[in-house]
Amino acid sequence: MSFADDKIDAGRRRFMMSGALVVSFSLIPGIKAMAQEVIADEGAAVHIGKATQALAGSLKTNPYLDAWIKINATGKVTVYTGKVELGTGVRTALLQIASEELDMAPSLITFLTADTGASPDEGLTAGSHTIADSGSALLNAAAQVRGLLVDAAAKHFGVSGSAMTVHNAVIRTPDGRAMTYGEAVGLVDLHRMATPDSPLKDPAKFDMIGTSLPRVDIPAKVTGGPSYVQDMIMPGMVHARVVMPPVYDAKLLETNTPEILKMPGVLKVVRNGSLLAVVAKGEWQAVQAQRALAAGSRWSAGRALPDPATVHRDLKQISTEHIEIANTHNPAGTPVKTLSARYTKRYMMHGSIGPSCSVALFKDGEMTVWTHSQGVYPLRDGLAEMLSMPKDKIRCIHVEGSGCYGHNGADDVAAHAALIAREMDGAPVRVQWMREQEHTWDHFTPAMVTEVRASLDASGTIVDWDYALWSSSHNERIVNAGRLIPAQMLEKPFVPAPSVPMVQPEGGGDRNAIPLYSFPNMHVMNNFSPAMPLHSSAMRSLGAHMNVFSIEAIMDELAAAAGADPVAFRLKHLHDPRARDVVQLAARKFGWPRPPRKRNHGVGFAFGKYKNLMAYVAIAVEVSVVPETGQVILEHAEVAVDSGTIVNPDGIRNQIEGGIVQSASWTLYEELKFDTSAIRSFDWSSYPILRYSAAPRSIKVHLIDRPGAPFLGAAEASMGPTAGALANALFDATGKRLRDMPLSGDSLRRQIDV
Known part of the structure; x- marks a missing residue:
């Protein structure tokens, strides 16, 4: 036709x-x-x-x-x-x-x-x-x-x-x-x-x-096929490794470049200010040369890091902007009982299983970068500024990386690859960070402090809520060349764009700081720090993990003070019908309230609506505690989720389950080790994450489908509720109110011994 x-x-x-x-x-x-x-x-x-x-x-x-x-x-x-x-x-x-x-x-x-x-x-x-x-x-x-x-x-x-x-x-x-x-x-x-x-x-x-x-x-991932940027092989590709400063702001004073150039397979040593890298024909040759180059380089002292013992106290001094994000005053009952609590969260890292990697090719005046960045357009713009090239001469193509959920080293290693590729005209250059670089030069999730004060009236209703947090933006994504770590090391360094707070309702450090619960009088303050002593930026859920943890922990304390069941107490303060649906569904599937538990076992409940814009999640958990070691196992979880129209049910279950596992790791185990001299969490032994032996035994996810309703993002929605439910279950198991993350291990063992 x-x-x-x-x-x-x-x-x-x-x-x-x-x-x-x-x-x-x-x-x-x-x-x-x-x-x-x-x-x-x-x-x-x-x-x-x-x-x-x-x-x-x-x-x-x-x-x-x-x-x-x-x-x-x-x-x-x-x-x-x-x-x-x-x-x-x-x-x-x-x-x-x-x-x-x-x-x-x-x-x-x-x-x-x-x-x-x-x-x-x-x-x-x-x-x-x-x-x-x-x-x-x-x-x-x-x-x-x-x-x-x-x-x-x-x-x-x-x-x-x-x-x-x-x-x-x-x-x-x-x-x-x-x-x-x-x-x-x-x-x-x-x-x-x-x-x-x-x-x-x-x-x-x-x-x-x-x-x-x-x-x-x-399919390719489970059969060993090429799946990630780390797997890329291109004709004529050469390999590069970088030498990073030992500490922040250290300046490169001296190198042993002549010795390195004599090593087998070495093609070039690239130096620009304090940026230092070696290029070789083979990857192992590049690794060997990098080790020798690092050992033969001399650096200035750099700057001292904060004392980890005073990090949370220091937050109150460096948080110089005070932003009121909620202030409501309505008639309410007379307060008869007031509770207050303080919660803390330490610095954590992304802990990417595969070190960040990128491949770049500079040819005929054009730069192509293969990257696992979460934002190829912002990265392109940052690279264009760093390289003084027109944007239309730079192409950034996303290739999957091994995963991180946040701002790890993907953009920075892409900047390394582009800078080195410009020195290797016509040859694809593959750059992969070493494990210690991925750990010590990560954009860590910021430390946080939250404080809450809440009052009940004679009927057991919350009539006054006062909440404050101290932290940073939680987001230092690439908005200029100066946000790229390699650009800060050049002979003519670029300056990072100033840190700014993210506006509500999305929020940054204050994400989910405004409860979805209905309180007649509510005051919420974001005490914002425009500068942090450690490199920090976005990690999955930003401040929501800590804020929902704090809100849901104090909700259980308030329920106890009111003589109410924790689930019934939440429902009493929830007017959103979809929120009520997930709370009731999770409780019903869990069989809440449970009869008396076995010794060293406890149950807990929590709820959140991610950003108060996205998916609703309610979770009930049972945990077990080993008093002698402080190990905590999430034995069982029943989760209810409403994300509007469901596109792929198994996909949502995957993300909720994965979020619970990751949040359990953060909440129970993870903390960055450092002292005033250096970052000390440089490998997996110095930064423990959740092991298979402590993985949740059973997670069941129940979905509420609302065909035709707007899509609501679910990937990060379980992070905060999981943390809150774990805190509440640990209290049920031990009788100890744990307010400082991480909650398990030696700190828990010591509290149990008291």
Whole structure:
């Protein structure tokens, strides 16, 4: 069948697109207008124009349909996202969303993630925003593309669009005439802005959304196939290793470069100020040369680190900005009982199992970087500034890394690779940090202090709530070249952009500091430190882990003071019906309240709605304690989750389960070891994480699906509730109120012995 008579002239289309500047001001605002609204997403400034504010998700910032979906004349369908796969399974879920609304099997779609040379700019993959933002954008973009193709085919065949059916990218009339997407795309221009209204499918007719499609990233990972940037091999690739300063601000004074250049396979020693690296033909040759170069280099003293014994006291001195984030005053009962508590959290590291890695190629004046950064566009901009290169001459392509959930060394090692590649014109350069570099040069999660004071009236109702926290932004993502560690070491160093607090309701250190519970009188203060003594930045859930821990721990104490069951006490103060649903479901599945426990066993409960914007999570746990060692085992957990429309049930369960395991590790075991001279947690023996022997014995996740409701991010939603439930269960098991993380080990053993 020929559709030549209806086809859009491609040459005329290109001419019209190139001339669109003449008429575009009637369709989309100019740059000044586009910047009228700014939304901060963990460090990435996203500009939204008035003309796009009504669009769904990331369509607000990337409104053209062909930025998301391209279809060629042969019918090949390519779908793009600016988000990346970090091990959460979002690549599979986003593919399901596009597949659903395009009415075609996932296997027929080529799905590409973040690439500054191809994908829309969606800033960072962070904050549980991927499905909420990119998923919403793809849902609507795919529906609109399908609608345009169906309407074009219907017009060609002279029938009503509502009479057409679509299956696997083929559009059919009631009498059997058919047109493929490849044929239909010649009749319609997809380079057009999305509209606020989309011909979305009835959720009751979903075929793909709501099913547990097997993750597309798993097969290679479990069979040993190339899966990560660490696995990349390119023709002519050389290997580099860097030598890092022994402490912050140490300056390179002397090297043994002539000796290193004589070593087997060594191609070059790169030095720029205090940046030092060696390039070799083979990886082991690079490692050997790096060790010799490090041993033969001399550094200045650098700066002293804080005394770990006074870190939490010091926070109150360095927190110089005092930001009131909640202040409500309503009539309430008379306080008859007041409780107060102080909680602390130490510095922790990301603990990436695989050291950060990147490959870079500088050729013909252009730089290509393969990276596991969580934000390829912010990274590209930072590299452009650092290298004094135009942005359009730098391409950052995401390749999965071994995982971290936060701001580890991925951006920094990419900067190392780019700087070294510029010295090795035409050769791909692979740079991988060593284990001690990954640990000691991590962007640690900041220490925190929280204090809460709450009052009950005679009926056992909370009538007054006063909460304060001391910490930093928890987010020093790449917003300029100075945020890249290697850029700070150059002969002409770049200065990091100033740290700024993230605004509510997202929040940074104050994320989830405002309880979802209903209190008539509430005051919440964020005491913000614009500078921290250790390198620190974003780690999964930011301040929510500590804030929900603190809120949920004191809620149990208040329940006890009121003579109330902890679950009933929470329900008494929860008016959000969806919050009540998850609390009641978790309690019912757990069999709350449990009968008296075995000796050294305890149960605990906690609830949170991530950022008060995303998924609802309630969790009931049982723990066991070994008094002689202070070891704590999470024996059993029942979890209820409401994340709106569920795309991939197994994917959500994976993330909730993984979040519980990670949060248990943070809450019970993890703390960074350092002294005034250096970071001492340089390997796994000096930074213990949860071992298999202490892994949760049983976790059951129960999902509340709300088809058609907005997507609510779930990946980070279990971090805080898990911490709170563990604290409450430990009190039930030991009779000790533990307020200083980590909760297990020697500190717990000593308290039990008292």
